Every structure is written in structure tokens, then in C-alpha cells.
Amino acid sequence: MMKISVIIPVYNAEKYVTQAVESALQFDEVFEIILVEDKSPDNALQVCRQLTEKYSRVKLYQHPDKGNHGAGATRNLGIAMADGDFIAFLDADDYYLPNRFDAEKELFKDPKVEGVYGAIGVQYYSEKAKEQYYKIFGDRLTTVYKRYPPEDVFPGQLNMNGTFGLFSIDALTIRKNSLKKMDCFFKKHLRLHQDTEFLFRLSYYLDLYPGILDKAVAIRGVHENNRITKVDAKEIKPSSTKVLLWEEVNNWAENESTIPEYVKTHIKRVYRSFRIANAPFLKKWGMIVKYLFTDYKSIRSGLYNINFRKDLF
Template sequence: MLKISVIIPVYNASAFLKKAVESALQFEEVKEILLIEDCSRDDSLKVCQELTLEYSRVQLFQHPDKGNHGAGATRNLGLKKASQEFIAFLDADDYYLPNRFDAEKELFKNEKTEGVFGAIGTEFLTEKGKEKFKEKFNTNTLSTVNYVAEGQKIFEGFFGNGKFLGAFFSLIALTIRKSALERESLQFNEKLRVHQDSDFITKLMYHCHLQTGIIDQPISMRGVHDDNRITSVINYSEDYYNKQMLLAESRYNWAKEQKAMPKEILLNFRLSYLTYKIGLTPTPIKYFNFVWHALQNPKLFKTRYRFLALKKHG
């Protein structure tokens, strides 16, 4: 039987937290639920304390200074505290469905498999949240990938020039061997207040042998409401470009350090970073540098990056 630690970062989520926790408690495989409270301004800490009293598998932790450190640092603290062989993630405003670990029970019998991920659904908890979500992500409520894949085919499918695997997958649909994270010293970039999950998943796809699980139906549900971090960033605003640039910069700096990184994917990350960097602070030398790299591989440039940030400068 799988033995799983579920890590839940908690920040201003008192209205949703109990449902999230109880959705994880339904599984015998979940041996501990780690609530990492990040200095909430609502009653989340009180709800956490009540849940630890009600359920023996629920544990509560805070940062040593009891301050607010962001989702990256909060999840990293959860990784340090996790004691089980497998780790799963859940946000405090999301929840698991009954099929959450069905694929994992079979796929993890293969010791080569280090991580499994599936599809997530979307539940709109408020009308304003629904409007903001659809404006940002269109009307698709099932987030999944296009085909079954494993190993390096997953990384190449997201960032290479071949068959496109899909848009993304979510942490709340991922189960990973703790030993794989420890082997590669993988953790969240604490400098990223937004997109630290996308940054972490990128590194995970490269370093670990992942495999698709259930991709034709959701195994977890994402709750969308007025205060979601990701929907609060308005497309094509200065804030949007800044946050996209920080993610692109983190990916590119990491990719440069990987000796076996395919050249076309390294260029992909570089173009992404320069797109946002130039768009935010255009200068002749940066523009020349960007165009020079684009000309080295025009097909990649046209299909992946279309001067997204430069558009706002006319």
C-alpha cells in the first residue's frame, strides 16, 4: 500500500480548508496531512488548530518566525516535515476526488516510476472568480495533457519542438516519491511569489521519471473564487509581465546549469526570458540580442514566442 504525506499550504483559506482536508482523509493511503500555515489574516490558523484536534492524521506547522513567506517557502517547509514515502500536494481551496490515487496504486509498482500526474477539474465558487478565470484561461474547465507519456518524453513534449504534450499539469494532481526529490535536491524557488509551482514542475519533468495517470477525467478539483492568486494577475498588465519574466528567468538560469539540456530547449527558455525582459525594459542592445537569437531558429520563435511583451510598446 502507498504511504502518502499530503502537504497543504494555508493562507487566508478558512472558508475552504475543512473540505480540502476531509477530501484527503478519505484515503487510507494518506498517513499524514501537513497544514503549513503562512500567517493568514483570517481565521485559518484557528481552523487548522480545530482540525488537528478533530483528526489524528492532521498536523499543523508554521514558519519559525510565524511570518508570511509565500507558497514556495511554505511548501518547502512541508517537504522538510513530510515523513512518508510518497508526497502529494493540495491547495487549501481545492479538493481531491475519490479516484485521486487510483492510477498511482498500479503505476508505482514499477520502481522506475518516480512521479504520476493526472487531470484536474474546475469548480467556480463565486461568479467574479468565474469571470476572471474565463477571461484569463478561456472556458476549458478540464486541465489535462494531450496524450499518454512518460520519462523525457514529458519534458520534451512541453518544451521541445516535437509533438506538443499539453499546456500544463497541476501540483494537486501530482504524486511523487520523496526519494526522487531528495536525490535531486528539488525544492520550490522561494523568490517566486507566483508561478513557483510551474518552476518546480519544470525541474521535476527534467530530473525525474514521471508518468501520466488518469488524463481523461479529473482526479482533483481546483476551486476558483475572488481571491485566487493566479487569476488576480491581469493579462498583459505590468504586473503580469513582471511575474512571467521572473518565471522565465528562473527557468533559463536553471537550464543553463544542466549539462544534458538539449540546445533547442535551452534556446526556448532563453527566448522566453528575453521576450519578457525586453518588453519590460526595451533597449537597443537587448532588442538586437533578442532578434539575433530568434533568427537562429525562426521556426521555434514563430511557434512559441510572438513578441508577447513587445506588443504593449506598440
């Protein structure tokens, strides 16, 4: 039987974390549930303590200084504490469905399978949340649109081979030993999009296979206090967070000698496009003029990304 460690970062989720934990406890394959509390402003820590008292498979950790370090560092701590042979993730305001590990139980019998991804659905926890986010999530699955071989997953996420789709870490399961191929996991300094950046690198280093893609294996819970709320409400400028994401991806690609040059060029173009989109008006046009004279193909590709690929991440 599989031994899965489910890692749940906990921040401002006292209303939801019990549902998340109990959705993972339904599986015999779940060896342990690791709650990492990240100095929540609400009563989440007390709820987590109650869950550890009630369920023997639930373990609770905090950062050594008991401070707030963000989702990336919090997931990293969970990985470090995990004793299972497989790692799965779950946000504290989301939950698993009964079919969550159906595909994994079969696929991981093959030792070459290093990770499996699936589809997730959506639930709006309030009418206000639905009004605010329906235009983003609708009632659609977040999924990869067809079954790709593992070598196509990395370029697919970069949108290099047509319309690939998306998968969430809520629907990702990884063979723990395979993580040794990566020199680091989640980037601690990325407060947003650290999961997207992680998935890019993960799909480059590991062989990821499709699990269940035509129906949800987990549910994204949408409420007014989701981290993405601040982005949607313009409290955080969306394009500025993507500049930081693509700057990180570009820096990694430039330093990874095994990535083909055409892939590095594509990544650089996307990074430039977000830099231009986020620049002040006069600087933006100065950058456009500069790239028109120095790298016409890049700026043309960059403008294409700005205008037509806003919905990628």
C-alpha cells in the same frame, strides 16, 4: 499500502481548507495531512487548529518565525516535515475527487515510476469568480493531451514536441526518495509560478508517468481571492512574473551540464521573448534591433513565443 503525505500550504483560506482536508482524509493511503500555515490574514490558523483536534492524521506547522514566506517556502517546509513514502500536494482552496489515487496505487508498484500526474477540473465558487475567470479556465480539464513516455515530459512542458498540455501539482504524486535527485525543491524567492518552475526541474530529473488524463482527479477552486486574481486584475503584470520564471529556468539550464545545448537555446529564446515583451516601448525595439543583428533565429523564435504561446502558463 501506500503511505502518502499530503502537503497543504494555507494562506487566506479559512473558507476552504476544511473541504481540502476532508477530501484527502477519504483515502486510506493518505498517511498524514500536513498543513503549513503561512501567516494568513484571516482566521485560517484557528480553523487549522480545529482540524488537528478533530482528525488524528492532520498535523499543523508554521514557519519558525511564524511569518509569511510564500507558497514555495511553505511547501518546502511541508516536504521537510513529511514522514510518508510518497508526497502529494493540494492547495487549500482545492480538493481531491474519489479517484485521486486510483492510478497511483497500480503505477507505483513499479519501482521505476518516480512520479505520476493526472488531470484536474474546475469549480467556480461564485458567479463573480466565474465571470472573471471563465475565459481562462472554462469548463475544461487541465491535462496532458496524450500519454507520453517520461523522457518526453520535460521537453513537452517546454513546448518542444507539439501541444503537450499541462498538469497541476494538485494531481501530482511523487516517490519521496526520488526527490533526492534534486538539490532544491520550490524556489522561495518566486512568489508566483514557483510550481511551474518546480515541475520543469522535477520532470527533468525524475521519471514521471501519466495517470488518469481523461477525467479530473482533483478540482481547482476558483474564487476572487486566488493568487492568480491579482495577475488577471493587472495588479501584477503577467509578463513581468513570467520574466522572473524564465530567468530562473534559464539560469538553472545554463548551470546544468547534462541539458543538451538545443534545449538550453530554446529556453534562452523563450526567456528573451518575455524580456522583450515586458520592456518599455523604446527599450523593447532596441532589444529587437540588437537581436535581429546578433541572433536572428532567436528573435524570430522569441516573437513567435510572445504572439502565439501566451496561454502556456
